[in-house]
Structures are given as structure tokens and as C-alpha cells.
Amino acid sequence: MREGKSARRRRWLWRWRSNPLRRHDDIVEAWLVLGVWTLVVLGGAVAGLVTAHAADEVFARQRAERHPVRAVLLADTPASTLATWGRGDRAWATVRWTAPDGTTRTGRTLVGTDLAAGASVTIWQDQHGGLTDRPTGRTEASLEAGFVGAGAALALTGAVVGAGAVVRWRLDRRRIDEWGREWALVGPRWGHKTG
Known part of the structure; x- marks a missing residue:
């Protein structure tokens, strides 16, 4: 069982290990993935809590003023x-x-x-x-504030994951173009082409 965990850990951290085949884009992608996950976890929690608190204050103000x-x-x-x-x-x-x-x-x-x-x-x-x-009652206001906070957290998560996916797609396109240029240099040395 330990070997399975170790293999998974090595596979998950492959971008962070020193490797002669590691490209600059692999390092950029590793930092990007780390940044996206950090923003999703921490930023989503903060956005959800701040939004829920603000919504709860609005409902409390309505109860006080009406x-x-x-x-x-x-x-x-x-x-x-x-x-x-x-x-x-x-x-x-x-x-x-x-x-x-x-x-x-x-x-x-x-x-x-x-x-x-x-x-x-x-x-x-x-x-x-x-x-x-x-005005919205206390219990209903708490539920609505929770849903609004969860919606804010999900909206931030969607935006961050979407932006990360776009950047990763651009990195993939750049890597494919680099591989194409390298193959154009190396391919003719491999001898006779079929087809």
C-alpha cells in the first residue's frame, strides 16, 4: 500500500521535481495549478463568508428599519x-x-x-x-445569506478555474507548436519518410 501512495505522490509532484526533460512551461503550469487551487480554496471561502455576512447585515438592517x-x-x-x-x-x-x-x-x-x-x-x-x-425573518435571512455566500464562492471558483483552464490551454498550444518546430528539425534526420 505504501508503494501505491509513493507512486501517486511522485506522479502528482512531477512538475516540481528536478528533471532534465522538464520545460519552463511545466514550471509555469505547476505554479498556475498551485495558484488556482489556492484561490479556489482560500478565495472561495473568503468570498463566501464576506458575501454571506454582507447579505445578513442587509437583512438585519431591513428588520430594523421596517x-x-x-x-x-x-x-x-x-x-x-x-x-x-x-x-x-x-x-x-x-x-x-x-x-x-x-x-x-x-x-x-x-x-x-x-x-x-x-x-x-x-x-x-x-x-x-x-x-x-x-422584512425577511431571521431564519429565512440566514438561509438566504448562506445561499448568497455559496453562490459567491461558486462564482469565484468558476472564474478562477475558467481562467486557469484558458492559461493551461495556451500553454498546451505553445508546447504543441514547440514540438512541431523541434520535429521539423529532427524528423528529416530519421531517414526515409513513408506515406
Whole structure:
């Protein structure tokens, strides 16, 4: 079993060993592979954590700035229909509420269906008294921040791996061209060509 590990290690580190057949491009490719893996592991982790933290701060700020307030429905809302099904049995309606500065405001927002005019509903307002969406809850915000962070890490990983693949492709093309030039010099010395 030790021989298998040793052979794998030698095969994996072949670009780093001193070898008369090792080309400059092999050394460049070895450093490139090391750099790509370092950026994927460390950069992906940092990008994911920073992005998740930033998203969590945005959700926390929304929870701090948005407040529920009681409003009065100004018109009847329709009964639940297929048209409102996609919004969780909610319909657009005009409501009236009091802003933090004491002024009475009117606006349109989504409320429950099958409500009569004059019914009391809960709406969400921002710190200036404008209508806004309900803020994301703590658990949902943590999940969303995690997904956003994972997406950032995957995006960075894809960009780094893609850039590394392009550079390796260019190195391969250069090596193939060098082999072609060398063969053009050495090939005629091998004697009679067939074909």
C-alpha cells in the first residue's frame, strides 16, 4: 500500500521535481495549478463568508428599519381566485394608515382576499412611512445569506478555474507548436519518410 501512495505522490509532484526533460512551461503550469487551487480554496471561502455576512447585515438592517402598522382597508377585496393564487391568496387593495410623522397616508399594497372595506389589516412601512414589503425573518435571512455566500464562492471558483483552464490551454498550444518546430528539425534526420 505504501508503494501505491509513493507512486501517486511522485506522479502528482512531477512538475516540481528536478528533471532534465522538464520545460519552463511545466514550471509555469505547476505554479498556475498551485495558484488556482489556492484561490479556489482560500478565495472561495473568503468570498463566501464576506458575501454571506454582507447579505445578513442587509437583512438585519431591513428588520430594523421596517415596522408593522395597522391600516384600514378602503375597498372590498375580491374572493380568492386563480388570479390571486400565485400570491398566496392575496390581492391588491388601497389602504389608509398613519405614518411615523403623524400624517395620514393612502397607498396600494397586497392584503388578504375576501375582506370588506373598513377592515383592519397589518401593513409594513419604512422609517419614512412609505409602504414596503415585510422584512425577511431571521431564519429565512440566514438561509438566504448562506445561499448568497455559496453562490459567491461558486462564482469565484468558476472564474478562477475558467481562467486557469484558458492559461493551461495556451500553454498546451505553445508546447504543441514547440514540438512541431523541434520535429521539423529532427524528423528529416530519421531517414526515409513513408506515406
